[in-house]
Amino acid sequence: xxxxxxxxxxxxxxxxxACSALERETATGQEPGRSPTRQEPTSSGSxxxxxxxxxxxxxxxxxxxxxxxxxxxxxxxxxxxVPEVSLRYGEFFFSFFEGTGYNVLNNGTWRAGPxxxxxxxRDEDGDNPTRIGGRVxxxxxxxxxxxxxxxxxxxxxxxxxxxxGKLEVRQGLGGHEGVIGGLELKRQQMVNLFGQQGFLSVGxxxxxxxxxxxxxxxxxxxxxxxxxxxxxxxxxxxxxxxGVGVALALPLTRxxxxxxxxxxxxxxxxxxxxxxxxxxxxEDQFMxxxxxxxxx
Numbered sequence: 001x002x003x004x005x006x007x008x009x010x011x012x013x014x015x016x017x018a019c020s021a022l023e024r025e026t027a028t029g030q031e032p033g034r035s036p037t038r039q040e041p042t043s044s045g046s047x048x049x050x051x052x053x054x055x056x057x058x059x060x061x062x063x064x065x066x067x068x069x070x071x072x073x074x075x076x077x078x079x080x081x082v083p084e085v086s087l088r089y090g091e092f093f094f095s096f097f098e099g100t101g102y103n104v105l106n107n108g109t110w111r112a113g114p115x116x117x118x119x120x121x122r123d124e125d126g127d128n129p130t131r132i133g134g135r136v137x138x139x140x141x142x143x144x145x146x147x148x149x150x151x152x153x154x155x156x157x158x159x160x161x162x163x164x165g166k167l168e169v170r171q172g173l174g175g176h177e178g179v180i181g182g183l184e185l186k187r188q189q190m191v192n193l194f195g196q197q198g199f200l201s202v203g204x205x206x207x208x209x210x211x212x213x214x215x216x217x218x219x220x221x222x223x224x225x226x227x228x229x230x231x232x233x234x235x236x237x238x239x240x241x242x243g244v245g246v247a248l249a250l251p252l253t254r255x256x257x258x259x260x261x262x263x264x265x266x267x268x269x270x271x272x273x274x275x276x277x278x279x280x281x282x283e284d285q286f287m288x289x290x291x292x293x294x295x296x
């Protein structure tokens with residue numbers, strides 16, 4: 001799974017994180033964006049949080065397939081099988097897509113806290129153990145591997161009706177050792193599809209990265225240039241990509257739901273100008289997936 005890294009992979013994880021929330025709300029019958037805690041009016045008219053459901057375990061398992069570029073900036077696509085387990089207890093959450101974190105603030109309008117994610121690196125052989133379709137690319141030969149990275153940071157999310165805005169910034173420890181951030185704005189709403197009430201999430205996404213991150217994935221040093229026959233390139237810090245993502249979760253039974261997701265992104269600035277992208281890849285990146293989820 002080392003290839004699940006980079007701008008397109010981040011896009012997939014952000015979209016899938018939205019799917020995770022939508023599936024959980026679908027299975028529990030909540031409206032989109034409702035906090036698992038319940039707001040109750042007080043005598044003064046303000047709201048207070050009821051803890052009746054705050055300390056309950058919420059566990060789901062998910063299995064799906066994703067079609068994505070073989071690496072960030074590639075024009076070759078692969079099909080990957082992606083298993084995932086999501087755990088929540090009170091304000092604590094854990095999943096492959098969302099990482100491990102804690103909601104220090106969660107009042108129904110604002111949600112914020114620390115988050116830790118483990119991101120798989122990139123192998124120059126162009127393959128990964130979860131690939132079930134698509135060719136193995138030789139584009140990365142001579143560029144070396146990018147090691148797995150532990151990313152530590154925080155997030156803040158604001159909700160106003162059906163609109164949700166989220167900012168997340170993380171620092172890599174090991175691996176790429178850079179800083180990467182994501183900004184997204186989603187509209188989440190109930191929809192009627194085939195006589196079923198599902199949840200739809202759609203909106204724009206923006207990814208930013210510093211020069212250390214960009215050099216790891218888009219830079220080509222003189223030594224790498226000699227090995228890969230790519231033109232040397234020194235990447236700086238800049239906007240990484242801009243795109244739009246969509247996710248639709250549809251309940252099949254009380255515990256089982258089906259989620260489809262898609263995303264288009266366009267690489268910007270240093271990423272788009274990289275010799276790896278210009279000579280062997282594409283600025284336009286697409287992703288699509290289908291997931292089956294079971295709520296325990």
